[in-house]
Amino acid sequence: MIHFKNIKKSFDNNHVLRDVNLEVARGQSMAIIGGSGTGKSVLIKTVLGLIKPDSGIIIVDGIDVNKSTHDQFLERFGMLFQGGALFDSLPVWKNVAFRLQRGSQKRSKDEAREISIKKLRRVGLGPEIADKYPAELSGGMQKRVSLARAIATDPEIIFFDEPTTGLDPIMSSVINELIREIVVELGVTAMTITHDMTSVMAIADQVAMLHDGKIQWCGSRSKLKDSGNSYVNQFIHGTAKGPIKTLR
Numbered sequence: 001m002i003h004f005k006n007i008k009k010s011f012d013n014n015h016v017l018r019d020v021n022l023e024v025a026r027g028q029s030m031a032i033i034g035g036s037g038t039g040k041s042v043l044i045k046t047v048l049g050l051i052k053p054d055s056g057i058i059i060v061d062g063i064d065v066n067k068s069t070h071d072q073f074l075e076r077f078g079m080l081f082q083g084g085a086l087f088d089s090l091p092v093w094k095n096v097a098f099r100l101q102r103g104s105q106k107r108s109k110d111e112a113r114e115i116s117i118k119k120l121r122r123v124g125l126g127p128e129i130a131d132k133y134p135a136e137l138s139g140g141m142q143k144r145v146s147l148a149r150a151i152a153t154d155p156e157i158i159f160f161d162e163p164t165t166g167l168d169p170i171m172s173s174v175i176n177e178l179i180r181e182i183v184v185e186l187g188v189t190a191m192t193i194t195h196d197m198t199s200v201m202a203i204a205d206q207v208a209m210l211h212d213g214k215i216q217w218c219g220s221r222s223k224l225k226d227s228g229n230s231y232v233n234q235f236i237h238g239t240a241k242g243p244i245k246t247l248r
Contacts, residue, residue, distance in 0.1 A: 001026040001189040007056035018213030029183050029190040031204035040193040078155035082162040084146040086134040093130035096149045119148040140171035160192040176202035
């Protein structure tokens with residue numbers, strides 16, 4: 001479904017993506033792991049066309065991203081942003097329905113609200129939440145609203161950017177379970193950026209380790225703990241010794 005071919009991206013002298021090659025199969029849940037600042041978010045932004053790679057090709061369902069009709073292309077994606085990124089000035093239902101009231105998928109107000117309430121129910125929130133504002137909700141509830149927005153248009157591909165950031169362990173588990181259920185239920189292709197190994201084990205089918213601008217290892221979740229890769233071993237065990245250099 002998504003194929004990165006020799007992707008390179010630099011910002012001045014900072015070579016973020018050096019030569020990324022990665023395939024994400026249709027209906028697969030792929031987790032991209034790696035330390036902060038290793039280019040995980042940049043990689044996702046190249047798929048969405050928010051950042052243009054310096055070289056290389058990204059193919060999504062047989063379509064070259066650089067040659068796509070952008071608005072129609074983006075309608076195939078859903079996104080759960082790190083921190084939620086809800087609009088403070090809009091009630092919950094309008095946050096969820098944001099894309100439903102724009103573009104080629106534009107729905108009437110009543111229909112958009114109805115779909116919003118349906119999606120809120122799917123993430124465990126009742127209709128009484130619909131007219132509240134984000135500031136009136138807990139962090140966990142805000143994250144659920146963001147997840148409802150990500151699935152509002154029934155996308156084919158969903159990106160999850162650090163989905164459990166800022167949540168306590170119990171709520172993190174709830175969100176992980178919801179994400180896994182939704183990915184399986186909708187049959188979507190999913191890419192999750194995270195450094196939370198609990199999320200990886202709950203969400204992913206496949207795992208890719210990004211470090212120093214390259215995919216250092218890629219394999220099934222079941223092989224993660226016995227990968228035989230020094231980068232992966234150091235990262236998942238959180239040790240200071242290894243090929244990943246730390247600042248002191």
